[in-house]
Amino acid sequence: MLTVYSEDHRLHHARAELAGGLLVPAYEKPERADFVLARVKDVDLGPVVAPEDFGLAPVQRVHDAQFLRFLETSWQEWAAEGYEGDAIPIVWPSRGMQQRVPEAIDAKLGYYAMAAETAITSGTWQAARSSANVALSAQRQVQEGAQAAFALCRPPGHHAASDLYGGYCFLNNAAIAAQAFLDGGAGRVAILDVDFHHGNGTQAIFYGRDDVLFASLHGDPREAFPNFLGYADETGEGEGEGRNANYPLPPGTPFDAWSEALAAACRRIDDYGPDALVVSLGVDTFENDPISFFKLKSDDFTSYGEAIGRLGRPTLFVLEGGYAVEEIGLNAVNVLTGFLEA
Numbered sequence: 001m002l003t004v005y006s007e008d009h010r011l012h013h014a015r016a017e018l019a020g021g022l023l024v025p026a027y028e029k030p031e032r033a034d035f036v037l038a039r040v041k042d043v044d045l046g047p048v049v050a051p052e053d054f055g056l057a058p059v060q061r062v063h064d065a066q067f068l069r070f071l072e073t074s075w076q077e078w079a080a081e082g083y084e085g086d087a088i089p090i091v092w093p094s095r096g097m098q099q100r101v102p103e104a105i106d107a108k109l110g111y112y113a114m115a116a117e118t119a120i121t122s123g124t125w126q127a128a129r130s131s132a133n134v135a136l137s138a139q140r141q142v143q144e145g146a147q148a149a150f151a152l153c154r155p156p157g158h159h160a161a162s163d164l165y166g167g168y169c170f171l172n173n174a175a176i177a178a179q180a181f182l183d184g185g186a187g188r189v190a191i192l193d194v195d196f197h198h199g200n201g202t203q204a205i206f207y208g209r210d211d212v213l214f215a216s217l218h219g220d221p222r223e224a225f226p227n228f229l230g231y232a233d234e235t236g237e238g239e240g241e242g243r244n245a246n247y248p249l250p251p252g253t254p255f256d257a258w259s260e261a262l263a264a265a266c267r268r269i270d271d272y273g274p275d276a277l278v279v280s281l282g283v284d285t286f287e288n289d290p291i292s293f294f295k296l297k298s299d300d301f302t303s304y305g306e307a308i309g310r311l312g313r314p315t316l317f318v319l320e321g322g323y324a325v326e327e328i329g330l331n332a333v334n335v336l337t338g339f340l341e342a
Helices: 007-011 031-042 065-080 105-112 124-143 173-183 200-206 255-272 298-309 325-341
Strands: 002-004 017-019 022-024 148-151 189-193 212-219 244-249 276-281 315-319
Touching: 002 124, 007 124, 031 325, 065 105, 065 124, 124 148, 124 173, 124 276, 124 315, 148 325, 173 189, 173 200, 173 276, 173 315, 189 200, 189 255, 200 212, 200 244, 212 255, 244 255, 255 298, 298 325, 315 325
Parallel strands: 002 148, 148 315, 189 212, 189 276, 212 244, 276 315
Antiparallel strands: 017 022
């Protein structure tokens, strides 16, 4: 299986994030990609190549133009104010307030952010653009006939909506790739999100459409980030009614219960009959992940990779979360090798 990877991910390296009332070392850090890449090479998964540059056109098919301009210029605006730390929002347009884009960068951050844990740094825009190019380059391989490819994306993307960032995500790599499949001739695309956290951004982007089926297994939003989306009664709207399937699961969920939800999601995907499958591959379902509460073991990732492989669809894997850093490579690559063994 081909892996697409870029060293540009190192350009985004937050000094800290807000958690539990403290600024703590960021969970989403460059070492995550390092461990995954090392494991890809250790098991000889296949060639590792650098991404092509697709420009902004495929990104603009998914994201709002004004939002993209904000991401491109926010660090410069922040630095121009003389601030010394990373750019972190502190105010939001809450219920009852005007939903207008302000001029002050402090407030503009809050307008476009969904949460306060995600910092913007001097290299964030370039890293996020490169991450999207990684996804698009791997997508092209699948579109041109490869059975599967792995986009080793960092920063991740599934929390980013058309005009929102947060949850460590800036550009929605999986959504950009899914749209690229459609623009390349696919009639239908399915997105399977196996990250512990609900892919709220991906859901929001495709919620009213019938050409993309979104299925997500995740921590119950009553208990887990992003908290305000991901309930089972969110099934799509308009033309997208029935094209959104959420499987929220409680704290302590073991693999047997998780795999039952996966089987249900796979049946939905099979019934839908997509021309391509995009997997938002988060491995923060691991039992020792520091910010999640499922109980999957490393061998379980191989098992569910096999289940995805049995769908028999051209498949793009896009790396999302996973914060037990020393095990992220083992767990992510176990999914890929399981897929290949199916």
